[in-house]
Amino acid sequence: xxLLLYRGAEQLADGRLELPAGDRRLRHxxxxxxxxxxxxxxxxxxxxxxxxxxxxEDPELxxxxxxxxxxxxxxxxxxxxxxxxxxxxxxxxxxxxxxxxAPQLDLERVVLTGSARVEKSYFHSPLLSAGEWREQxxxxxxxxQVTRLPEVRVVLRLHELLSGDLExxxxxxxxxxxxxxxxxxxxxxxxxxxxxxxxxxxxEGGWVESEVAALVQHGFExxxxxxxxxxxxxxxxxxVAQLDLLQALQPGDRA
Amino acid sequence: xxLLLYRGAEQLADGRLELPAGDRRLRHxxxxxxxxxxxxxxxxxxxxxxxxxxxxEDPELxxxxxxxxxxxxxxxxxxxxxxxxxxxxxxxxxxxxxxxxAPQLDLERVVLTGSARVEKSYFHSPLLSAGEWREQxxxxxxxxQVTRLPEVRVVLRLHELLSGDLExxxxxxxxxxxxxxxxxxxxxxxxxxxxxxxxxxxxEGGWVESEVAALVQHGFExxxxxxxxxxxxxxxxxxVAQLDLLQALQPGDRA
Numbered sequence: 001x002x003l004l005l006y007r008g009a010e011q012l013a014d015g016r017l018e019l020p021a022g023d024r025r026l027r028h029x030x031x032x033x034x035x036x037x038x039x040x041x042x043x044x045x046x047x048x049x050x051x052x053x054x055x056x057e058d059p060e061l062x063x064x065x066x067x068x069x070x071x072x073x074x075x076x077x078x079x080x081x082x083x084x085x086x087x088x089x090x091x092x093x094x095x096x097x098x099x100x101x102a103p104q105l106d107l108e109r110v111v112l113t114g115s116a117r118v119e120k121s122y123f124h125s126p127l128l129s130a131g132e133w134r135e136q137x138x139x140x141x142x143x144x145q146v147t148r149l150p151e152v153r154v155v156l157r158l159h160e161l162l163s164g165d166l167e168x169x170x171x172x173x174x175x176x177x178x179x180x181x182x183x184x185x186x187x188x189x190x191x192x193x194x195x196x197x198x199x200x201x202x203x204e205g206g207w208v209e210s211e212v213a214a215l216v217q218h219g220f221e222x223x224x225x226x227x228x229x230x231x232x233x234x235x236x237x238x239x240v241a242q243l244d245l246l247q248a249l250q251p252g253d254r255a
Numbered sequence: 256x257x258l259l260l261y262r263g264a265e266q267l268a269d270g271r272l273e274l275p276a277g278d279r280r281l282r283h284x285x286x287x288x289x290x291x292x293x294x295x296x297x298x299x300x301x302x303x304x305x306x307x308x309x310x311x312e313d314p315e316l317x318x319x320x321x322x323x324x325x326x327x328x329x330x331x332x333x334x335x336x337x338x339x340x341x342x343x344x345x346x347x348x349x350x351x352x353x354x355x356x357a358p359q360l361d362l363e364r365v366v367l368t369g370s371a372r373v374e375k376s377y378f379h380s381p382l383l384s385a386g387e388w389r390e391q392x393x394x395x396x397x398x399x400q401v402t403r404l405p406e407v408r409v410v411l412r413l414h415e416l417l418s419g420d421l422e423x424x425x426x427x428x429x430x431x432x433x434x435x436x437x438x439x440x441x442x443x444x445x446x447x448x449x450x451x452x453x454x455x456x457x458x459e460g461g462w463v464e465s466e467v468a469a470l471v472q473h474g475f476e477x478x479x480x481x482x483x484x485x486x487x488x489x490x491x492x493x494x495v496a497q498l499d500l501l502q503a504l505q506p507g508d509r510a
Contacts, residue, residue, distance in 0.1 A: 002484050104483055144483045188503035226499075228359055228399040229257050234492060241496035244481075248443035249504070 001028050003145040004043045004053065005138055006069075017043070017053060017067045026065050035059065041067070044147040046138075049074050082171030082196025083108045083240075086161075088115035088203040089154075090232055092125045097233050099136035099152075104144045105240045109151040111169050113158050115211055117203040128154060158211055162218050171196035178220040179239055180212060186224045187239065193246040201236055256283050258400040259298045259308065260393055261324075272298070272308060272322045281320050290314065296322070299402040301393075304329050337426030337451025338363045338495075341416075343370035343458040344409075345487055347380045352488050354391035354407075359399040360495045364406040366424050368413050370466055372458040383409060413466055417473050426451035433475040434494055435467060441479045442494065448501040456491055 004025050006017050019026045029035050037057045044050040051071035059065045083105070089112045090098065102110055112128070114120070126132050133152055141147060153169060155161040161169075170176065174196030200207075200220050207215065216222065225235055259280050261272050274281045284290050292313045299305040308322035338360070344367045345353065357365055367383075369375070381387050388407055396402060408424060410416040416424075425431070429451030455462075455475050462470065471477065480490055 101489070104485055104489060106483070143486065146483065186503060187500055228361070228401065230359055231398065234356070234359060237489060237492045238496040241493040242500040245442055245497040245500050248441060 001025070001032070001142045002042065003050065003142050003147075004029075004041050005046055005141055005147065006043065007046050008048065011045075011069070012066075015069055016056075017069050019065045019067070021062050021064050023065075026059060027061060029055070029059050029065070030061055042145070043067070043069060044141075044145070045071065046141075047148055050145070050147060081108055082174045084111065084170055084174070084198040085109070085236065086111045086113065086170075086198055086200040087232075088113060088158075088201065088207065089118045089122050090203060091119070091122060092127050094204075094232055095122075095125075095127055095133075096136050098236065099133055100140035100143065101233060101237065102137060102150045103140040103146050103148070105237065106146075107150045107240075108171075109153065109169065111161065112152065112154045113161050114156055115158060115203050116208045117205045123154070123156060159214060162214055166218060170198045174198055176200070176215075176218070176220040177239075178207075178212065178215050178222045179225050179235055180206065180222045182222060182224060184222040184224040186226070187242040187246060190223075190243075190246060193249065194243065195247060197243060199236070199239060201232060204232060256280070256287070256397045257297065258305065258397050258402075259284075259296050260301055260396055260402065261298065262301050263303065266300075266324070267321075270324055271311075272324050274320045274322070276317050276319050278320075281314060282316060284310070284314050284320070285316055297400070298322070298324060299396075299400070300326065301396075302403055305400070305402060336363055337429045339366065339425055339429070339453040340364070340491065341366045341368065341425075341453055341455040342487075343368060343413075343456065343462065344373045344377045345458060346374070346377060347382050349459075349487055350377075350380075350382055350388075351391050353491065354388055355395035355398065356488060356492065357392060357405045358395040358401050358403070360492065361401075362405045362495075363426075364408065364424065366408045366410060366416065368410045368416050370413060370458050371463040372460045378409070378411060414469065417469055421473060425453045429453055431455070431470075431473070431475040432494075433462075433467065433470050433477045434480050434490060435461065435477045437477060437479060439477040439479040441481070442497040442501060445478075445498075445501060448504065449498065450502060452498060454491070454494060456487060459487060 011017055035041065035055055037055050039055050041053050043053040049071040050073045051069060053067035053069045056066045056068060085107050087110060089095065137149055141149065155165065175194035176198050178200045200215050225238060230238065266272055290296065290310055292310050294310050296308050298308040304326040305328045306324060306326035308324045311321045311323060314320045340362050342365060344350065392404055396404065410420065430449035431453050433455045455470050480493060485493065
């Protein structure tokens with residue numbers, strides 16, 4: 001936990017933060033940070049500014065713990081909006097890892113959907129049905145030291161998404177990319193460098209051909225990631241890292 | 256397991272492959288692939304060619320299992336040599352993940368070393384002392400469908416490495432890069448694109464200042480990875496992905 005995150009609703013009227021008894025963050029303060037009264041911690045308000053908090057007394061796990069908060073540092077400037085992941089719902093352990101990655105990859109939105117290769121039962125995992133997805137995003141925010149919670153949407157069927165909310169969920173004018181094995185251009189061939197994009201990342205084993213065709217019909221361009229077979233979360237990290245670099249290089253600097 | 260890997264020593268005189276009773280790969284064939292006599296599997300010889308194997312009989316876990324191997328596909332052409340990771344030994348779960356990543360990142364060699372922020376006890380984990388590191392690399396090869404085993408070296412102390420074997424372990428003429436928080440140039444500023452490199456990746460919390468100074472003195476250039484705090488394996492993936500893209504863009508295409 002590189003950043004202690006709190007919700008605005010957890011602040012008292014005078015701005016102090018009160019962590020409830022038994023809270024996960026309180027346990028972290030006690031057992032990992034071994035912090036005491038007067039110690040300063042890096043904190044951030046969910047979807048708000050970052051700052052520092054000072055422990056008002058020695059923390060104990062069985063008692064609520066109060067911290068004096070100074071929100072002195074604004075959140076890093078928002079990245080250009082329009083970084084959307086359209087993801088065939090992976091099995092729960094992989095989804096957990098990807099949700100934790102989302103803030104590190106500065107994703108604005110994750111749209112989870114079905115595929116012929118996605119087990120329907122994954123949609124009933126507690127990760128989605130009991131809201132555990134939000135905890136995983138928060139773990140990712142704490143790691144990356146950012147406060148902006150990516151949005152998560154679930155659309156059970158791909159064709160339902162494509163014929164329905166697609167335009168509302170994707171960045172307007174953004175480039176639609178479909179990493180897929182085959183003799184497609186690689187990221188190096190994307191000119192100009194896209195500033196807004198949506199990546200349609202398939203399940204392990206890939207989208208089936210009819211899904212690829214439907215995505216292509218909706219403006220997604222197949223893209224090669226190279227000869228090695230990557231796990232979904234690794235393919236995603238590779239692609240986002242390369243798109244970031246392409247943008248940093250600026251179209252004008254190349255060719 | 257996208258590729259069943261075997262060692263040359265596991266081949267019988269007539270070239271057939273015999274998996275011993277109870278073998279992990281045999282269990283995978285039975286329980287995950289549910290393969291039967293006559294089924295074809297993607298295989299590869301460790302540090303050798305890839306090919307196909309046909310099951311000679313219905314497999315059973317308690318009996319050795321024979322496969323007829325056809326090594327018809329050469330290994331993908333070797334990448335330009337000179338992709339070396341110099342890594343402050345992470346805690347065992349993170350090391351496991353990084354070793355599995357090494358073949359996906361096409362690393363030629365991983366040099367593990369100490370740091371003020373590395374617990375000495377990590378060097379005694381079964382991962383290193385009982386050779387489990389090799390199993391993790393093999394899991395990574397199976398995932399990436401490649402056969403070339405990256406080399407792993409362990410040098411207990413950084414200063415011992417710097418004053419000793421450094422030149423022998425690093426690619427001759429390769430660029431030495433030190434990802435480190437601070438106002439350093441980013442990957443986009445690296446010109447010309449390095450074809451051979453060594454990345455000195457520190458522990459969680461980073462190299463301490465004296466270690467940074469020693470690395471810089473030995474030719475390592477500090478490099479910024481951006482404002483977000485990344486886990487070691489994610490920072491590594493991001494950096495390698497960006498170096499690969501920089502190379503694909505070719506110096507001539509930029510600036």
